[in-house]
Amino acid sequence: MALAQTAPPDAGSLLNQQQRQERLQPPADDAAALLQAPLPDAPDGGFSARIDRVRFSGAEGAIDTQALQAVVADALGKSLTHAQLQALAQRVSAALQAQGYLLARAYLPRQDLSNGELEIAIMIGRLQNAPGRVQVLSDDAALRARATGIADAALPEGPVRNDQLERALLLINDVPGVSARATLEKGAEPGSSRLLIRADSAPAWIGGASVDNFANRYTGAWRSSAWGAVNRPFEHEDLLGVNLSHSSGSDLLGLNYAIGLTPSGLRANVAASSMHYAVGAEFKPLDLRGSARTVSAGLSYPLLRTRKRSLWISMDAERRELVDKALGQVLRERNLDRLTTMLSGNAWDGWWGGGYFGASLGWVAGRVDLDNAADRIADGLSARTRGSYNKLVWRVERNQSLGGLSNWGLYVGANGQFASKNLDSSEKFLLGGPSGVRGHAVGEGSGDNGWLVNAELRRDFLVARHVRAQALLFADHGHVRQHIDPWAGSVMPWSGNAYDLSSAGIGLNLQGERWSLRGAWAHRLGDNPGRSAAGLNADGLRDDHYLWLQASLRF
Template identity: 35%
Template sequence: MLLAVLLSPAHAQVAPPNAGQILRQTEQAPQSLPPPQAPLKLDVENAGQSVLQAPPTAKFRVTGFRIQGNTVYPEARLQPLLHDAIGRDLDLAGLEEVAARITGYYRDHGFLLARAYLPAQDIHDGVVAIAVLEGRYDKIVVHNESLVRDWAADMPLQVLQPGDVVQTQRLESALLLTGDLAGVGDVASTLRPGSTVGTSQLDVAIPADRRVSGSVSLDNYGNRYTGGDRLGASLAVRSPLGIGDLFNVDGLVSDEHQYYGRASYQVPVGSYGTQIGAAYSALRYSLGKEFDQLDAHGTARTVGGFLTQPLIRRRDFNLSARIGVDKVELIDKIDLYGTRNARNLLNWTLSLNGNLRDNFGGGGVTSFSVSYLTGQLDFHDPLSKELDAISAHTEGHFQVWNFSLLRLQRLTDRFSLYGAFQAQVASKNLDSAEQFQLGGAYGVRGYPQGEGNGDQGYLATLELRYALTPAWQLAGFYDVGHVTLSKDPWTSDVNSRTLGDVGVAVRWNYAAHWSVDSALAWRVAGGTPDSGPDHNPRVWIRGSYYF
């Protein structure tokens, strides 16, 4: 009887948190923009090229042009650039200007070393020869001082081969993918004249990054019943095997007997930035406060694998795809009543993630993602299976779409505007591990963690930020979210909720090692919270140390 009551939507907001909900809250991370992209370190040393010699006052009646040395573009593609010069009397400077059009066309399309020039020639019948040096690699020299072995550091650069035409985007992508390897610092490169005319030697310097880094944090972001105050730590070990691999471990403990740990490992494969990896996490919790008498506790374990593939890698635009599979085991027990609810999820996820830097309105950064999840939920206890069959019907196959969009827009040297939107659409009623969540420090900040959970909904944030000093930032914000409690309701109870708040935030950073994030939020929509005490305003604070 107790479980049947807890399964109804009318009680969903006041029911004891379970393993799925707690896991979702624990692994929730703030929507983030990509870190500032360091300028691409690419120096170009140009070599001179002899050109047609003629007296400055000499003029030539041009009847046509003959283009030679071009392989990237056919002559028919280049000739229209020169049509207006045919039939004119041009001096040497005029002919050089015409040849420069071809140079500009190549460089506008990313061939940064291409150069069209007037070779030594005798002009007959007014036909002028224009030679094109498209700019090819002579050889590629790598100076590797990173934590990555030479053969592994060379992998992203293998897409650049001697004899290939130097193309900006392809070169930029290879250098950035090299810099993405764990254990590699900021890559620098130089193109210098090669051993033959029209070729360049590419020198690539690959410095080392730190072997180990991590952080320790203290916050009050947790769920009241599993511990609002939390201590967290993370550690990253770069290239432990010397192949650009990465090992991460994260841990968290609360003041109400919640424990969480996660370990992941990923390794690069091939020359195109592909990464494959695996992860394992475990969570254990006991409920306190008003639910202490239930003697409720549970566990969540997740094991998964993933593959990520950069599709576009540039300084100003990036797009990547990710496919992952996770098996999740959830167990909840209420010892006071001797009940147990064990269930498994098997989820496949395909996602696209990207970011864009532009100069619109003074410059800004946009980040976006879309993901599709298809999963299977199975109950292992007959009573839980029976209760689900007469209520939410969550067991079986389900699908979930998630969308997010973020924008940080520069307004002035000190003011910026930040906006974020995320949404979830579900095919049916979901287990709590897959539900959309509104409340908490990463959602509608006027409400506690655990408030406003449902199968689908949206969340939007708008912040006006002011850089008081390089270390201090102030912000005023507005959060609003809406959630549908059950995709397919089975009672006549209210099935949706809208939450909103306004507030102020203060952020402090010091010497890249210390940071404090704090927020004060007042509710403006949604009424009194159900999942925690009625604090208005609500205070959130997080302090972190990075090493």
């Protein structure tokens, strides 16, 4: 291929671009705060007692009494009235609830205060042991049984912590097509409670469609997509989904199925996809076409599941079969077998007005097999991708409210990968496109190692009833190392093996009840070291700015 010409995409790079292509709202903060409200003023006259020390009883070994001593420290050495003593007990109750003991209560037993010691008794709180400790209300008998099993697994006997209640409720809400809410009521035993959960079934199926220009120019930049899912098709914690995508030069069909295996949250998933492509534009006379087929299976488990923090571990095995042809002849046939182990999590906090933090860290171990003899020879003289490989993938993001600036927010996200050797095109890191450095083309900046940072200043506002808008001012920057081990002719003299790409721009998103529109215009900052000798970008054009558009509809 002449250096003046941009290299055409192949099955691996197109699959990679497809796989790389919602802003979350923080949960309501209704957890009890660690109250340090001042004690009420003492009225003139009446009962009072000097308190020099406080002793806690009733929950020895179950709670951190040192933390509770700090809660009552300001009352020591003072004469307190009956009302002030009751307020002190209420403060301890609030502190216990802030520690996670949602059902806990502190009270003052009958006692003699003449020696200056105050006893505060603690009822730590538990669900009743009698039948009916958890009652699920639902018209669906199968759902009622599944939800009861999930709640029983998350709520052990003994004192109940807030995080255990949250895990039970969230795992029930994780069941496809289920919406659950809970209330507590007095139990049948002294000091106990019972949990009532209302589990409602959502629509049996959901779906959506979209149109965008996020695809590769050589297979048709404009792409139409549709997806659908059936909730609990076999009356288990399962989901059956399908997705389709079409452009002028590519078609993709994907199927997936996920099911809950245990009440504690272990889930299994299987998926398959098939993509066919034909390269157009200036490469059309070469009749470049091919396919990418994938099959995968995996497991996932929530190590932590609360309103404010969640942590998952997952493991997925995948088989990729990639074929590229020219003028009816097979150019490349390769199979990739890969195993991905991933740890991912998120957290909400109240820092400077509140924000969301998400992160993931994964390890990919794989092997490339080349079926075509000529391809094996060519690979041995060039990239040498054949054989085993490993790569580390990572992602971090922060969505931050800007303190007192109402409706303003700042988003910063970064992701990248580190590889052990030269990678197949389906495993390379990509910089350009609508989810990367937006002032560069889809497929621009491909490499074995790389990292990318996106920063957005966001302003939310209403434009009409039920229509929200978000304006963006953004900047992107990324770095890529094209080859771990370069070979003769693999690196252009004007680019070097490693280079950076940058861009900045503006965007506007509109969202209604069932539809959304997204638009972003980005301009390249600086040069494009990855251009061809003729100055062409990865899409065969010389553009220094790009406009990305998407319209979506949910059914």
